[in-house]
Amino acid sequence: MEPELIIGPLAFEPGTINNCPERNNHLSSASHPVQVQEMFSQPFRCGAAALLIFPSLVLAQTAPASVKAAKPADKTKDTSTAQIQTIEVKGSAAHYDPRRDDTASKTVLNRDEITKYGDDNVFDVLKRAPGVTVTGNVLRMRGLGAGYTQILVNGDRPPPGFSLDALTPDQIERIEIIRSASAEYSMQAIAGTINIILRKVVAKPQRDVRLSYNHSSQNRNTSVNGTWANKVDQLSYFLNAAAWRGTNDYASHSDEEFYLPSGQISQSRETANNGGGAWKGMVLLPRVLYKFDNGDELNLNGSAQASSNESAYRWVHTAQFGAWPRPDYAEGQGGTPAKQRVLKGDVNYVSKIGGGKLDLTMSAERSRFTSDSDNVMYTAARASRLERNWDTTTLASRASMRGKFTRSLFDDHSLATGFDASRQKDDQARDRHEQTDAAPVTETIERFEPRIDRFAAFIQDEWNLRQNISAYVGARWEGVQTESSGTNADGGISSRNHVLSPVAQFLYKFPDKSGRQLRLALTRTYKAPTLDQLTSRRYEATLNTRFSPDSSGNPNLKPELATGIDAGYEQFWEQGGMVAISVTRRAITDYIRTALVVDPNGRWLNQPLNDGDALVHTLEAEVKMPLKSLIPSATGVDMRASASRNWSEVSTVPGPNNRLDAQMPLSANVGLDYKSGDFGLGATLVFQKGSWVQVSEAQSQRQLTRRDLDAYALWKLDPRYQLRVSVANILGTPGSWYERLYADASGISRQAHVMPGAIRTGVNLEAKF
Template identity: 60%
Template sequence: MAQTTTPATALSSEQKDDKEKAKEKPIQSVEVKGSASNYDPRRDDTASKTVLNHEELTKYGDSNVYEVLKRAPGVTVTGNVIRMRGLGAGYTQILVNGDRPPPGFSLDNLDPDQIERIEIMRAATAEFSMQAIAGTINIVLRKMVSKPQRDLRIGIMNSPQSKFETVGGTWAEKRGNASWFLNGSLFANRNLIDSTSADEFTLPSGEVRQLRESRFRGTGSSRGLALFPRLSWKFDSGDELNLQAGGQTFRSRWNSSWQTRNLVGSFPAPEWMEGNDHTPGSQRMLRGEINWIAKRAGGKLDLALSVERGRNDNDSDTLRYTEGRALRLDRDWNTINRTSRYSLRGKFTRSLFDGHALATGMDASVQKSDETRDRREQLADAPVVHFVEYFQPRISRLAGFVQDEWNVTKQWSVYLGTRWEGVQTDSEGTGLVATTSRNHVLSPVAQTLYKFPGASGRQLRLALTRTYKAPTTNELTARRFESATNTRFSPDSGGNPNLRPELATGIDLGYEHFWAPGALFSVNASRRAITDYIRTRLDLDASGRWVYQPVNDGTAQVRSLETELKLPLRLLNPGLNGLDVRASASRNWSRVAAVPGPNNRLDAQTPLSATVGFDYRKGGLSFGSSLAYQKNGWVRISEAQSQRQQARRDLDAYLLWKLDARYQLRLSLANLLRVDNTSDRRYLDTEGLSRQTSFQPGVMRAGLSLEMKL
C-alpha cells in the first residue's frame, strides 16, 4: 500500500529553501507493505471461521438478522430459529460481541446496518462458551472508527401482509487520542396475518369421527428505537479505555380473532368455537460496559465489566366462547418481567516461545429475573378467580479457559485449548418448591490447519471438540404453563430440575482451495455423538390434561456434509468481469435412539439445504439475486408424534444505484416465488389418528431505501 506523508507543522525559511531544491530532483515513491492487508480469517486462522462483512450484510436491504442469515452458507432459518447443521433450539450458539445476548435483547429489531460482521464457526473454540454442538454464530456490532463517518438511511419495505419503515444513521469521529461512534435506528411496522387450519380425528377403521375448520385473522403494529454508542481513548503508553453502551426499546400491539365450525362430530368440552385476543406489550434493554486493554508482562490484558438491565411488560386479554357464545372464558394475564445481569470477563494473550500464541481467561456472570404475573379468570357466570404469582430464577456462571495457537511450520499450525464451565440455576416462585440445579463441563478442543507447499491455495482442516447443550431455565424449574385450549397440539408445559446437559463428542474434517482472489471451493464433513439427549415427552397428567415435560433419554448422532463455491467469472472469461457466482449445499443426517424410525431426526433437523446466487457490478450500478432452498419432510418426534417440516424456496434480489459520491438508492425484493407457509402435525395411537394442518398464503415484499453520506 503506497502512502504519501506531508509535514503537519509550519516550515522554517531553511526548510523552504530545501523544499524548493527538492523540486528539481526526481521524487521517489516509498511503498509500505503490511501483512494485515492480506489477512483472511477464513484462509489463515487455525480455528475454522467464515466471516460475513458489513457489505454482505447490507447488500439485500434486509430488515433483520434472520433474513441475512438464510443466505449464509451452512445456515438455515426456520421462523426465528437459526440453525447450523440443520439444528437450532440451543444446538446452535448465538453470541453478540462474543457473549450471550443481554436480557431483553431482540434480534428481530437489530438492523443489519448496526452490525460490523457475522462470524460463523463450525467448530468450537475455548475462548467462547462450548454450548455449541452444531456451531457458533457471533454477531459483532459496529464499533470501529477508522475515519470520520456521517451517514443516514431511510427505508421502507412493503407487502400485502406488512409494512416496515426505518430511519437509521451513523456518526463517527476521531480527535487525537479520542474516538467515538454512535449508530442508531428508528423503526415502525404493521402486520396482517390471515390463515386457515383444520383439526381431524380418524378411527383405525378409517372413519372420520371429528373434523373442524378454523379461520384466523391477526393485526398488529410495533415501533421502536435502538442506539449503540461507544467512546474510546488511547493513552500514550498504548493502553486503551473503551466505554460502550446499548439500548433497545419498542412497543407492540396485537389483536386477533378466530372462528371454528364443526363439519363432522364434536370435540371434548369445553369446545371453544370462537376467540379473541388482545396483547399489548413493551420491551426495553439497557447495557453498559467498561473495557480496559493494557500491555502488561509482555502481553495484552483485556478486561471488561458489564451491567445489563431489561424489562418486558405484556398484557394478554383472552376471550373464549362455545357454540352460540353460550359459555365464556375471560382471562386477563398481566406479566412484568425485570431482568439483570452482571458480567466480568478477562483475557490475557502473549507470544510464548517461538511460534506460540498463548491466551488464558475467565468469564463470570450472575443473571436474575423477577417475574410477576397478575392473573384474573372468569368462566361463564362463576366468580372471578384472582392470582398474583411471582417467579424468581437466578443463573450463576463461571468459566475459565486456556488456549495455544502454535505455528509448527510455515504450512502447519495447531490450536489446543480447554474450557471449564459451571452453571448453577436457582429458582423459586408462588406454589413452587425452591430448586437448585448445578452442572459443570470440562471441554477440551483441538484444531489443526495444514497448507500445501507453494502457492496452490489448497489446505486441510481437522477439529476434535467436546461441546454441550445446557438445559434452559424453563426446562429446569418445576413451573407449569397452562394452555387455554389444552389438546395434544396445544399442551401445558412443565420443567424437570433433575435434567443434565447433553454432551457431544465431535470431529470435523475440511478441505479448502483458494486458487485465485475471490475464488473458493470447500468441502467439510462432521460427526457429533450426543449423550444424555434431552427429549420433550408428551403425556396425560392425573387430571387428564396434556403436558410437555423434558427428560434425559439416551443418545443421538448427527452427521453433516457441506460444500461451498465462490467463483468470479472473469477467471473463465475476461468479458464477464464484475460477475461473481456463489453456491453452497449442506446434507445433514441424525438419529435419536429413543425414538423409533424412520425420520427420527434430532430437533426436526433440516436434511438438505442449498443456496445459489450471483452479483454483478459495473460502474455505479450493482445488482444480484439469491435462492435459498430447504428440503424437509416428516419428522418423528416420539412413537406417536410426527410433524412435517415445510420445504422452502426463498428467492430474493437487489439493485443498488450509486447516484454520486454521497447518495445511493437500493431496491430490494424478497420471496419472489411467493412461497406459502404450511404445517402438518399428527398424533397416532391405538385410538386413532389426530391431525392438525394450517395454511398461510405467501406474498412478495418490496423495499426501497435511500442511503446518504453527510
C-alpha cells in the same frame, strides 16, 4: 450458600502466527465437555483455578528474549569482523483472510455482504449465509436450532430481554460463522456459533443516514438509521441510532381431524385465524475510545433499546363432523400489548503488560418487559364463555466480568488464558384473572425469581508446528448454578452442573502456495437445559389437546454432551475464488427430549427429560468465484453457492426419519452478483427441503419445502448518495406450513396449518455527509 467463584490470573492472547498480527483478534476453536458433576465442589474449584494459574507460572519463568536483561559483552572476543544480520518481516492486514488463515474454520460476512440486499433484520441476512438456515426466527447450523447453535453478540451472550429483531444490518460490522467451538467463547455450540460483531469506533469522520421502506400485502415497515463518528487526537467516538415502526396483517387456516383405528373419520373441524398489529421501537449504540500515550485503551460502550407492539386476533372453529370434548370453545378473540426496555453498559480496558496484552471488561445490564394478555372464548352460539386476563411484568438484570491475557511464548506460540463470570437475576410477576360465565372472578398472583451464576476459565495455544502446519489446542471449564423461588411450591429450582471441554484443531497447507489446505478438529461441546426446561411450574393451555398441551419443566435435567470430529478440504485461488468441502460427526449423550403424556387429571402435558443418545452427520460444500474464470466474457459477475446435507438419529425414537430437533435434511443457496461502475445488481435462491420427522413413537410432523428468491439493484447516484431497491420472496412461498400426526391405539389425530406468504419490496436511500 453463595457459590464461591475462584478467579485466577488472566490469560494470554495469540501473538504473530503465519506472519499475521491481526490474527490475534480472529482466533476461534472448539472445546470438549467430559462429565457433569457438582459444579462448585472443592476439587473443581481448584481445577478451574489451576487452569489459569499454571500458564501464568510458566510465562513468569519463560520470558521471551526480547524482554530478558542483556548479558554483558565479552570483551575478549574480536568484534571487528562481526556482522549484524538484519531480518525484515513484512505483513499486511489486507492479505489476512480468516477463512483461509485461521486454524479454526470460520466464515466472515463483511459489511458489503450484510447490507447488499437492503434487509431490515438480521434473520433475512443470515438465511443467505453458507451453512445457515432460518426457520421463523430460529437460526440453525447443521439443520439444528436453538440451543444447538450458539448466538453471540460481540462474543458474549445477549443480555436478558434482548431481541435480535432490534438489530438492523446497518449496526453490524461483520458476522462470524464459526463451525467449531472455541475455548475463548462458551462451549454451548454443538452445531456451531454465530457471532454478530457490532460496529465500533472509526478512525475517520463518518456521518451517514439511511431511510428504508418495506412493503407487502401483509407488512409495512419504515425505518431510519444514522451514524455519527469521529476521531479527535487520542479520542474516538461513535453513535449509531435507529428507529422503526410498522404494521402487519395475517390470515391463516388449519384443519384438525381424528380417525378411528378402522380408518373411519370421527371428528373434523376447520379453523380460520386472522389478526394484526403495530410495532415501533428505537435503539442507541454510543461508544467512546481513548488511547493513552503508553498505548493503553479505555473503551466505554452502551446500548439502550425500547420497543412496543400491539396485536389483536380472532379465531373461529367450524365443526365439519362429530362432537368435541367440552368445553368446546368455537370462537375466540383477544390481544396482547407489550413493552420492552433494555439498558446495557460496559467498561473495557486494554493494557500492554508483562510482555503481553491484558483485556478486562466489566458490564451491567437491566431490562423490563410488560405484557397484558386478554382472551375471551365462547362455545357455540355463545352459550358459555371464558375470560382470561394475564398481566406479566419481568425485571431482569445481569452483571458480568471478563478477562483475557495474551502473549507470545517460545517460538511460534500464541498463548491465551482468561475467565468469564456473571450473575443474572430475574423477577417475574404474573397477575391472573379468570372468569367463567357468571361465576366470580378468580385471581392468582404468581412470582418467579430465578438466579443464575456462571463461571468459566479457559486456556488456548496456537502455534506453527512447521511452516505449513498450524495447530490449536485449548480447554474451557464452565460451571452453572441455578436457584429460584416462587409463590407456588413447585416453582423452586436447584441445579448445579459443570462441563470441562478440551479441543484440538489442525490446519495443513500444501506447499508451493498451491492454495490447497486440509482441516481437522476434535471437539467436546454441550447443550445446557434452558431456564424454562428446568422450571417445574406449569403453563396451562386454553384449549388442551394433543397439539396444544400444557407444559412444565424438569429440575433434574442434565446437559447434553457431544463428542465431535470435523474434517475439511479447501482450495483458494488468487482471483478470489474458493471451494470447500467438509464432513462432521456429533455423538450426543443425555439427549433432552420433550415427551407428550397424559397426566392423572386427563390433560395433555409436554415435559422434557434426558432420554437416550443421538448421532448427527453433516456434509457441506461451498464455492465462490468470479464467473469470468469459467466464461471470459462474464466480467463483473461473481458466483456463490453452498449446500448442506444433514443426517441424524435419536436412539430412543423409532425410525425412519427419527431426526434430532426437526433437523432440516437439505439446504442450499446459489447467488449471482454483477457490478459495473456505479451500478450493481444480484439475486439469491435459497432452498430448504422439508420432510417428515418422527418426534416420538406416537408423534410425527412434516415441514414445508421452501424456495426463497431475493433480488436487489444498487445505484451510486454520486459520492454521497446511493439508492437500493430490493424484492424478497419473489416466488411467494408460504409464511408457514406444517402437518402433525399423533397415532396411538385409539386412532390418528391430524393437524395441518398454512399461512400464505407475500412478495415484499423495499427501497433504501443512503446518504453520507
